[in-house]
Amino acid sequence: MQSLFSSRITKLDDALSNQIAAGEVVERPSAALKELVENSLDAGATTLRVSIREGGVKLLEVVDDGHGIHPEDLRLALDRHATSKIRETKDLFAIHTWGFRGEALASIGAVSRLKLSSRHKDFPVGREIVCEATQLKDAKEITRTVGTTIEVSELFFNTPARRKFLKSQASETSACAQTLHRLALASPEVSFEFWIDGKKSFHFPAVKKTEERVAQVFREAFNLEIGVEELIPFSKNKPDASVHGFLLPTKYFIPSSRGIFLFVNKRSVKDKVLQQAVMTAAKEVLFGSAYPQLALYLETSPESVDVNVHPTKSEVRFRNSSQIFGLIRSTVEEALAKTRPAMPEDISFPSPSTPMAAPSFSFEAPTHFHQKADIEQEVLSPPALARGPQFLGTLKNTYLVCQDDEGLLLVDQHAAHERVSYEKLRKQRLARTESAQLLIPIIVEVPERSADLLEAELGKLSDLGLELDRSGPTQISVRAIPPLLLRGDGTPRISFSKLVKELAATMEHENAPDIVADEVKKVMLDGLASESCHGSVRAGKSLSPMEAHHLLAQMDQTDFAGHCPHGRPTTLRLDWRDIEKMFKRIV
Ligand SMILES: Nc1ncnc2c1ncn2[C@@H]1O[C@H](COP(=O)(O)OP(=O)(O)OP(=O)(O)O)[C@@H](O)[C@H]1O
Ligand SMILES: [Mg+2]
Incomplete structure (x- = not known):
């Protein structure tokens, strides 16, 4: 094909190469906004005011009270590869x-009209420059407070193609808001104010504790009325990484991953390893019925994570990604175990002589239940009765009616029993490595390279009871399997040759062994769920008060008691306050 251009090589001029680079860094207004706010945070700002107009395309403005820019550096700040933050290569491996x-x-300057005004903390006056598509227009001295103001107007005015790719004004606005939410979650000690088209959208005052900021952001971003005290904290430390954060109670969960906020050394990231670790943990508990909502902060030495993977720095690369995967996953799983929406943690079971004090009126239990329960309480072991709500009676042979300090509860006896048996089975079976030897091994053909990779990871699978062997250059044989992969009648729940082929296919992936182990576990857990379902009390079967007491006490000791293994809720709760409101005793 004949080229329109000569085949000689020429160096692109600065303006053009800046525009090309801008395509990577500032693909849309929210990306430019992120850069501006990060600069303010780097300058030690404690108060930020951000304003946008028309989705950020007409105007993006950030006003900060940071240390400002030296008057002689103002022009330099807009130059490519001009930074005050690193000086030599070694700094690149320890970014702070x-x-x-x-x-x-x-980059932003190359595709907009930009006004930069700043007063450095050591100078009595400030300076302002105006720049249009990298052409410096104006520079003058001005009076202003210490800090920096950047106004970016007419973003992409000289790159109409880019402008065409922008989404609606509403979605660009919401992308800007989401960017600020993430930045705010990473810097609770900074006050953030956000104005959209001249109207104040939100203000997060500076707070001392991360959880206070988490509550501020979730209240704003998802319109929730959540209090700090409702957040479930979690944390775990390992020698080379630590993780902490806050999980929302399950009643606030929404079917979207928008409420999963992940940070690596405070930097908000979209990282597959982390995301997948969170979702894997959630799947075991929630069965895909909902996404967890949380803010999770991973801290690791700057040397063990590379943030210089992508121009927007939202992707990272870990040196030890499978350890990170395991750490996040187990931490989130433990945090989810603490979410028992319907069961308050520290209620003691009322003894018959001291009836539980209900707030302003009491709920009388049918006397025959009381009497029977009194006799039987003596035979129940003390720990089983130590906690749990008070059982009052059964409706339609299906729902247990109970009360506790906070209100009235209806418990679906089948769903509750299912969760209790499921957790028991899960703990027993997953802790033990069982495997059933196959009389005749199943031989599966896979590509040689996959067989090599798979061979190196066989130990991980045998921990789960799945014993595979390399039986030829392109052959893997299945020798033993975990019994949980078999149905009650001994037929397999899955096709083993398909499983091995899938394992082989995922081997090239960085976290292959974990993904594979998870897949195997998931099939086993599905099996458990249906086993515990069949073994559980049916709705419609009447439980004796003692059985009911016992079930409630067990529930209180069980992880994830708020939902059955299929994701249905086990408990409905009506708080005394709500009841009183309904009867108009209070307003
Ligand atoms: N709000 C601000 N307050 C003080 N200095 C600033 C501010 N914004 C920019 N600067 C100065 O301008 C320089 C250039 O900013 P720019 O964002 O282009 O690069 P950077 O922050 O060093 O690196 P990166 O491209 O990774 O963001 C910064 O190194 C900093 O010295
Ligand atoms: Mg910057």
Whole structure:
């Protein structure tokens, strides 16, 4: 094909190469906004005011009270590869600031009209420059407070193609808001104010504790009335990484991953390893019925994570990604175990002589239940009765009616029993490595390279009871399987040759052994769920008060008691306050 251009090579001029780079860093207004706010945070700002107009395309403005820019550096700040944050290569492997590439402002400046005004903390006056598509227009001295103001107007005015790719004004606005939510979650000590088209959208005052910011952001982003005290904290430390964060109670869960906020060394990231670790943990508990909502902060030494993978720095690469995967997954799983929406943690079972004090009126239990329960309480072991709500009676042979300090509860006896048996089975079976030897091994053909990779990971699978062997250059044989992969009648729940082929196919993936182990576990858990379902009390079967007491006490000791293994709720709760409101005793 004949080229329109000559075949000689020429160097692109600065303006054009800045525009090309801008395509990577500032693909849309929210990306430019992220860069501006990160610069303010790097300058030690404690108060930020962000304003946008028309989705950020007309205007993006960030006003900060940081240390400002030296008057002689103002022009330099807009130059490519000009930065005050790193000086030599070794700094690149230990980044402590949000920015370090020295190209954000140059990129934004190349595709907008930009006004930069700043007063450095050591100077009595400030300076302002105006720049239009990298052409410096104006520079003058001005009076202003210490700090920096950047106004970016007419974003992409000189790159109409880029402008065409923007979404609706509403979605660009919401992308800007989401970007600020993430930045705010990473810097609770900074006050964030956000204005959209001249109207104040939100204000997060500076707070001392991360959980206070988490509550502020979730209240704003998802319109929830959640209090700090409702958040479930979690944390775990390992020698080379630690993780902490806050999980929302299950009643606030929404069917979207928008409420999963992940941070690595405070940087908000979209990382597959982390995301998958959270979802894997959630799947075991919630069975895909909902996504967990949480803010999770991973801290690891800057040397063990590379943030210089992508121009927007939202992707990271870990040196030890499978350890990170395991750490996040187990931490989130333990946090989810603490979410028992319907069961308050520290209620003691009322003894017959001291009836539970209900707030302003009491709920009388049918006397025959009381009497029977009194006799039988003596035979129940003390720990089983130590906790749990008070059983009052059964409706339609299906729902247990109970009360506790906070209100009235209806418990679906089948769903509750299912969860109790499921957790028991899960703990027993997953803890033990059982495997059933096959009389005749199943031989599966796979590509040689996959067989090599798979061979190296066989130990992980045999921990789960799945014993595979390399039986030829392109052959893997299945010798023993975990009994949980068999149905009650001994037929397999899955096709083993398909499983091995899938294992082989995922081997190239970085976390292959974990993904594979998870897949095997999931099939086993599905099996458990149906086993515990069949073994559980049916709705419609009447339980004796003692059986009911016992079930309630067990529930209180069981992880994930709020939902059955299929994701249905086990308990409905009506707080005394709500009841009183309904009867108009209070307003
Ligand atoms: N709000 C601000 N307050 C103080 N200095 C600023 C501010 N914004 C930019 N600067 C200065 O301008 C320089 C260039 O900013 P720019 O965002 O282009 O690069 P960077 O932050 O160093 O790296 P990156 O491209 O990774 O963001 C910064 O290194 C900093 O010295
Ligand atoms: Mg920057």
